[in-house]
Amino acid sequence: MLYVxxxxxxxxxxxxxxxxxxxxxxxxxxxxxxxxDTVQCTRLQYYIDMQHQNKYTxxxxxxATIFEALPVDTNDIVMLGNSxxxxxxxxxxxxxxxVLNRGIIGDVIEGxxxxxxxxxxxxxxxxxLLAGVNDVSHNLSADSIANAMGExxxxxxxxxxxxxxxxxxxxxxxxxxxxxxxxxxxxxxxxDANVLVAAMAQDKGFTWINLYTAVADKDGNLRKDLTxxxxxxxxxxxxxxxxxxxxxxxx
Numbered sequence: 497m498l499y500v501x502x503x504x505x506x507x508x509x510x511x512x513x514x515x516x517x518x519x520x521x522x523x524x525x526x527x528x529x530x531x532x533d534t535v536q537c538t539r540l541q542y543y544i545d546m547q548h549q550n551k552y553t554x555x556x557x558x559x560a561t562i563f564e565a566l567p568v569d570t571n572d573i574v575m576l577g578n579s580x581x582x583x584x585x586x587x588x589x590x591x592x593x594x595v596l597n598r599g600i601i602g603d604v605i606e607g608x609x610x611x612x613x614x615x616x617x618x619x620x621x622x623x624x625l626l627a628g629v630n631d632v633s634h635n636l637s638a639d640s641i642a643n644a645m646g647e648x649x650x651x652x653x654x655x656x657x658x659x660x661x662x663x664x665x666x667x668x669x670x671x672x673x674x675x676x677x678x679x680x681x682x683x684x685x686x687x688d689a690n691v692l693v694a695a696m697a698q699d700k701g702f703t704w705i706n707l708y709t710a711v712a713d714k715d716g717n718l719r720k721d722l723t724x725x726x727x728x729x730x731x732x733x734x735x736x737x738x739x740x741x742x743x744x745x746x747x
Contacts (some may be wrong), residue, residue, distance in 0.1 A: 559600045560611040568618030570658075572596050573745060576615065577626040578603040580667065584734045590745060596620075604630045605644040609651060616655040623652065624741060626664040626707075628689055629727070633678035638685050642692035649700050661702040662744055665690045667711055670718040673726030683716065703744065710736050 568574065573595045575586045581599025598615060600607070605627050615623070627648070631641050645663070652661055666686045669679050690708060697704040711733055713719045718726060722733035729737070 556600050556603060556607060563598055563611060564614045566596075566614075568596065568615050568620050570619050570621055572618065572620040573622045573624070574598050574615055574620045575624050576608060576612070577664075578630055579728060580629070581626055583728055584737075586738075589734060589738050590742065592745070595745070602630055603627070604634065605641070605648055609648050612648075612652065613655070616652065616659070619656045620659055622660045622662065622745070624662045624664060624705075624744075625649075625652075626666070628666045628693075629669070629679070629686065632666075632682050632685050632689070633676065635678075638688035638692060641685075641689040642696075645689075645693050646696055646700065649696065649702055653701055662705055662741070663693060663697070663702050664705045664741070665694070665708045667707055667729075668716055668718040670720060670723060670726040672717070672720075673723075675725045676727055679727070687716070705741060705744065707737060707740060710740055 571594050573592070575581050575584075575595060575597050577599045579599065579601040581597065582601050583599070584597070586597050587593050587595045600611075608625075608627055625648075628641050628645065631644065636644075649661065649663065652659065666689060668686065669676070669683060671680055671683070687708075690706075694704045694706070696702075711719055711722055711729075719733075722729055722736070724730060
């Protein structure tokens with residue numbers, strides 16, 4: 497996956513190039529879809545096209561375009577995030593058909609920002625956001641992650657002020673499984689980023705939900721009984737998560 501810190505640079509360069517290049521050259525960046533030559537690439541399509549070689553971003557592109565076609569309305573509750581959100585059948589677990597899963601495996605904060613408009617256009621009742629661990633795996637600092645989250649939060653609040661926004665903490669990881677090398681020794685980055693984002697809650701007008709402590713062991717690692725790879729949750733972990741957010745779902 498293209499590193500997050502390169503994404504904005506690429507988007508900015510593309511925007512400048514679009515003004516200078518002939519239309520045919522603009523069209524070439526949309527190679528994965530059939531569009532008229534007069535149509536310029538959107539930021540979303542550019543993000544998809546530039547990363548099409550990677551299996552995770554192929555899935556990102558598939559799901560992002562599906563989500564563009566699925567309506568969201570003011571009665572809906574949206575679970576928004578990465579593989580941790582993607583991995584659960586939320587409407588079944590919570591017993592609520594209006595809970596929509598908008599998680600994508602491997603997604604980063606900027607990826608969520610690029611695909612959130614179809615959600616915000618429907619002005620959903622609530623959004624439960626969890627993001628950041630993939631940014632950690634791309635070596636972003638806690639400050640960079642918190643800044644990116646702040647920008648995403650501001651965008652959501654501006655575009656759909658009537659939507660109640662709940663920002664959930666990143667979960668702990670457990671590196672004893674040895675599965676995710678890019679997360680080795682990154683436990684403190686996760687903890688620091690959580691603290692920084694939580695501190696924004698009052699000023700930015702969102703509700704902070706601490707999931708971290710509920711699934712951590714005494715050493716601050718993700719409990720081994722809740723995971724089989726040190727990062728993703730098994731059913732007991734999702735039940736804990738659901739129990740924590742259920743009061744917010746129902747309020």
